[in-house]
Amino acid sequence: MLPFTIGISQILVAAMGVVVGIIFGAIPGMTATMAVAVFLPLTYAYDLETALYLLLGLYVGGISGGLIPAILINIPGTPSSITTTFDGYPMAKRGAGERALKVGIVSSFVGGIISLIALALFTPLLSAAALKFSSVEKFLIILFALTVIAALSKGQMLRGIFAGFFGVLISLMGMFSVNNAYRMVPDFMRSKMQDGFQLLPVLIGLFAISQIFEEAEEGMRFKVEKMDNGTSSTEKFSFADFKGQGVNLIRSSLIGTFMGVLPGVGGSAASILAYAQAKNFSKHPELLGTGAAEGLVASEASNNGLTGGALIPLLSLGIPGDSTTAVLISAFMLQGIQVGPLFITQNPNTWNTILVALLLCNIIMFVCMFYPIKWISKIIYIPRQRLYPVIIMICIVGAYATKNGRIFDVWALLIFGIVGYIFGKIKIPASCFLIGFILGKDLENYFIQSISASGGSLMVFFSRPIGWFIWLLIVASVAYALWDNAKDKKKKAAEAAQ
Amino acid sequence: MIQVVYSTEHWIVPIITMGVLVVLLAAIILTEGRARVQEGKPFFQKPGRFFLENYDKMKLWGTLLLFAGYIFALDVIGFTVTSLIFVFLFNVLYTGTSKKALIGSAVIAVVASLLISVMFGIVFNITLPSGMCSITFADFGFTIY
Incomplete structure (x- = not known):
């Protein structure tokens, strides 16, 4: 017997996931997170392994599809392909669209594979270390996750932390499991909010419904100018484009993977950092931004590098690396499987399946995009105003099915759609809120366990060497945030002075 | 010292979180206000428009x-x-x-x-x-x- 699950139905499901993911990724405004969230209810009918093939397919496809509109119409399909527009669009404009697309696809594939290797190597190590964690360290790790948000929300440090803790507060609504007492819930809502708001409606509301509100406000006027020169190429793609790009490929993939490991850091931060590094190390930095393959490689390798990276903390610590993996948590929860330090030892088959599925999805992504790219790139012309009504319907199905059929969860979907819309207006990062919301209940449990065991003394959080190490990380991330903020301000002041 | 009492322990973390939120909110208002003062604007500013201009x-x-x-x-x-x-x-x-x-x-x-x-x-x-x-x-x- 194989140490993992694979079969015809899994391969088909993965292929479906990748293709749907590419479509979501390629349509500007629709993201990989949205794809995974919308299709999660479909997995209720599957076993966990098959569900993982679908969800990982959506994830890989969703991140990869973003390069198509980025290159052809200068609009990133997903936030993480923002840097792809810098060099991709100039290439398309001078008639090398197909070459640009293929460079992007190959880089995406390499990024995905490198991050897969990192996932396979580091998850067991991190899990082993995390096994030694008591509730004190687990509490501190979550606290660390919340401060990392701050370190990387550029210029938005305070708002980022605020959103994170606000998410924690909202997650605490409902009944506390130790003494079965309610808090922050009006009496008449108790029967419905025993365990607060469900993750799925909150998530789809924040990331899908709020988006629809935003675009409704803008009037849903999408005009996509047809680009003819996008694929009628004078420059042909060849693998010689990657000559001398080896270091760039690996460096960018690893940057993506590393940024993926840090909770709450999205693909856009990863690709911007990788692009900046590619520019720093480039022999011809002046060419980047004018249509150099080098920049494309950096951007696409890093945003696909994110996929494996974001799964590392999810599977080893139970902390999602980004908003898409946050949705994956609910897939595991639905099947009654706890992600965390014991995950690999208790579910070796599932763990192997994840690696195989991720490999398969990357290969399918490559095959589905590389050869038929001319036809696939037509996706960007699908009118979104026709898709959104259907998306709304699927979101409602998903929310309703969360707890096996409650209309309350559908109302929660609408409420968080409005909340997400308002967040966007007052510049509160919804992804930080979500990380806080997901980790809030654990944060509370570990905190209460820790201080109960110590008889109420807060010194327990400073009592063990592993704890000190995590404190060090927390202090470092806050210090970095402050330093980065100050640097940003200086730069802005210097620009203003000029 | 935080005493964990069975009947009230469900409020410990929510109250701490609310405290943290209040501190953060104050910090946001202070830093953003100070930044405005440095730019020569008043500390408090009328919030900008919520909806887009001519929104649908x-x-x-x-x-x-x-x-x-x-x-x-x-x-x-x-x-x-x-x-x-x-x-x-x-x-x-x-x-x-x-x-x-x-x-x-x-x-x-x-x-x-x-x-x-x-x-x-x-x-x-x-x-x-x-x-x-x-x-x-x-x-x-x-x-x-």
Whole structure:
């Protein structure tokens, strides 16, 4: 017997996931997170392994599809392909669209594979270390996750932390499991909010419904100018484009993977950092931004590098690396499987399946995009105003099915759609809120366990060497945030002075 | 020292979190206010406009109303018929009432709601909202919600 699950139905499901993911990724405004969230209810009918093939397919496809509109119409399909527009669009404009697309696809594939290797190597190590964690360290790790948000929300440090803790507060609504007492819930809502708001409606509301509100406000006027020169190429793609790009490929993939490991850091931060590094190390930095393959490689390798990276903390610590993996948590929860330090030892088959599925999805992504790219790139012309009504319907199905059929969860979907819309207006990062919301209940449990065991003394959080190490990380991330903020301000002041 | 008392321990973390939020809020107001003062503006500034200039009132509020109406109707009418009606209405809201757009809206509404209803409700056996237009075929063991 194989140490993992694979079969015809899994391969088909993965292929479906990748293709749907590419479509979501390629349509500007629709993201990989949205794809995974919308299709999660479909997995209720599957076993966990098959569900993982679908969800990982959506994830890989969703991140990869973003390069198509980025290159052809200068609009990133997903936030993480923002840097792809810098060099991709100039290439398309001078008639090398197909070459640009293929460079992007190959880089995406390499990024995905490198991050897969990192996932396979580091998850067991991190899990082993995390096994030694008591509730004190687990509490501190979550606290660390919340401060990392701050370190990387550029210029938005305070708002980022605020959103994170606000998410924690909202997650605490409902009944506390130790003494079965309610808090922050009006009496008449108790029967419905025993365990607060469900993750799925909150998530789809924040990331899908709020988006629809935003675009409704803008009037849903999408005009996509047809680009003819996008694929009628004078420059042909060849693998010689990657000559001398080896270091760039690996460096960018690893940057993506590393940024993926840090909770709450999205693909856009990863690709911007990788692009900046590619520019720093480039022999011809002046060419980047004018249509150099080098920049494309950096951007696409890093945003696909994110996929494996974001799964590392999810599977080893139970902390999602980004908003898409946050949705994956609910897939595991639905099947009654706890992600965390014991995950690999208790579910070796599932763990192997994840690696195989991720490999398969990357290969399918490559095959589905590389050869038929001319036809696939037509996706960007699908009118979104026709898709959104259907998306709304699927979101409602998903929310309703969360707890096996409650209309309350559908109302929660609408409420968080409005909340997400308002967040966007007052510049509160919804992804930080979500990380806080997901980790809030654990944060509370570990905190209460820790201080109960110590008889109420807060010194327990400073009592063990592993704890000190995590404190060090927390202090470092806050210090970095402050330093980065100050640097940003200086730069802005210097620009203003000029 | 924090005493963990059984009857009140459910409030320990929420209260600490609220405290942290208040501190953060104060910090946000202070730093942003100070930044404004440095730029020569007053500490408090009138908040900018919430909605976009000339925003599409019809589409934004229409989306909200249709969404709420959709949820209300789900429990009463049942999933398939409600979806058919509201997917059509959303389509009309977003694409207008020209003849071509209306035909497109109708086709999308019928195809999409039947497809989703059959795929989720029957093939995947997921519970969908049921109401007066839901039909159960007991002999065949499935329900069209």
